Amino acid sequence: MNKRITIYDLAKMLNVSPGTVSRSLNDHPSISKKTKERVIAKANELGYKSNKFAANLSKQQTNTIGIIVPKLDSYFMSSMLAGIEKTVNEAGYNLIISQSLESMEKEKLNAATLFSSSVDAILVSLAYDTSSFEHFTPFIQHNIPLLFLDRVHHIPNCATLIIDNRLAGEEATEHLIQQGCKNLLYIGGNPQRNVYSDRFKGFKDAHLKNNFTVDASYYLESDLSRDSIGMIVAHLKSTNRKIDGLFVASDTFAAHLIKALVQGGYKVPEDLKIIGFNNDPVSELVTPTLSTIDYPGYEMGVLAGQSVISQLKGSINFKLANTITLRHQLIIRESTLNNK
Template sequence: MQPITKLVAVQARIMDFISDNKKEITIYDIARELNISPATVSRGLNDHPAVKSNTKKKIVQLAKDLGYQSNTFASNLRKKRTNTIGLILPTINSNFHSSVIAGVEKVANDAGYTLLISQSLEAAGKEAANAKTMFNSRVDGLLVSLAYETNNIEHFQPFINKGIPLIFYDRVFEHKNCTSIVIDNFKAGYEVTQHLISQGAKKLVHITGNLNRNVYADRLKGFKLALMENEIPFSKDNVLAININKEEDLQEAITTILGMPERPDGIFVANDTSAVILIKALKKEKIKVPGDIMVVGFNNDPISKVIEPNLTTVNYPGYEMGEVAARNLINHLNGVMDIISTNTIILRSDLIIRESSLRNL
């Protein structure tokens, strides 16, 4: 066969492949075309050192010409590794959580991992269902921020049993086999409260969420400690533990506060969204913030810089937390780092003082 003729023939066959949109191009097609074995093609495509560079070049070129796309499933099936990491979180559409996702996605993507995301919508049942799906999808590792309602982590047991790394962040659960990534909520709560007291607050109230969740429980502990250190008596009235994501519950709490015989002069709210709603309500009642009542939030959401007065809050580094969680998981998966050795990672958080808590201006 003359070179030209041969070229034409190859071309024709290429066109055959391309036009026939029913069949996928596989390594077998490439192998046949090049008169080599599928094994070599597989190695060539994976840049295996034991393939002659010339052969490799031919393989890669033809693969490109034919528009070959590796079949992830066949590969995963055989390799028993999916290069996928799972992420289960309460809700996607909040500033904090979407920042976390962005951070995780960035790191995962750069490391060649695919990301599987699902939201529990704060329901334990859905969290369990999601976990099961993730397990079936054979994620290489799992990142979790627990649902509001979750009381135990039985539904994650299969991962633990199978040695699939499981990392909790934000809303964590203590477990000897799992790493937790958090900020020091205790310290943050303590600092917030100390700050309020240093600004002259005498009667403090803390509006918080489900105390089964570490984030809320720890902040409360910090709150209590600060009161104690300043010899301010603590009673149940100082804390309103509500379902902080439910606006009605929050409204009720606000009503409670407004109706208190002796109104508080410093309120520490466990998230910015709620703090902003509170401030708006106070302003409507002609109560001055910070003049009459100082308010501090938590998270450093964008709204905290928009509300007037600007809201004092705690910077909760979501994006960074996502990055750290993902990096940790991936390092562990790649054997760079042993995850068991690090049980808890604490990220830096900062009290950001703005007008809403500055009485001594």
């Protein structure tokens, strides 16, 4: 096992001081070109790698960014992470990823770990059941940038990155109405999460605009897991209102639902039109193909990375620019179309 070589080794071999080696390696202006070259040449020759922990310790910054996501195994999350990882990596940061597994308790633990790992910044997409936010105060107290994305909570001086879920919900609903649906139902997750409640707001707004009645019973709360498909189908069958349009807050759930409904004898879109959310790849593969709202996960990740980095570099004042809203887009496919 080769001993890892340090600036002291280099210094000794080159007959200079460790300080000079350090400065050379960091391209400090007060070192002559000649010396720099000698040092760098030797460093390469010996395969010198700086010890990040020593560097972090003295520089008091870690070049790591932490992120807490609910779960990573969805297309949306993983493409968002892909975008974040790529962006922060190019800026020289490492990304520590942790999952709350949709549990506030785990989220607290993760936050504590990341805090004690001295991340330079932290990104958070909230767990399903998170209802208090004190676990983020250490970051705020220590002025560590905290950015919420997608599943957000507004805390003063914390940036948030979202799409306009209300508007997207309105557009989706409006589309269903234009396709002739009269009796709509919204299927979403925990309304404490902005993504679900805001979409329902849009759903309501579209109703009001079209002089349709709407009340809380139009919000069918579900954990959007595959196991709940059966309950939803049962609900649709048993309800006295004859539902002819469904706005589902998740494409994968919508896709499974379509499959189940078709097997259960429903005709989609003839009997029942369905629109999803996210533009997950499955929406193109299911039959009928699923109309949806395109929700740019990767771009969101890139933007999140960029904004957190510019925050770290101090090049943007986030006290001012506090909320970034990304574009979204209605995508019409077969599951909401009349003709054919």
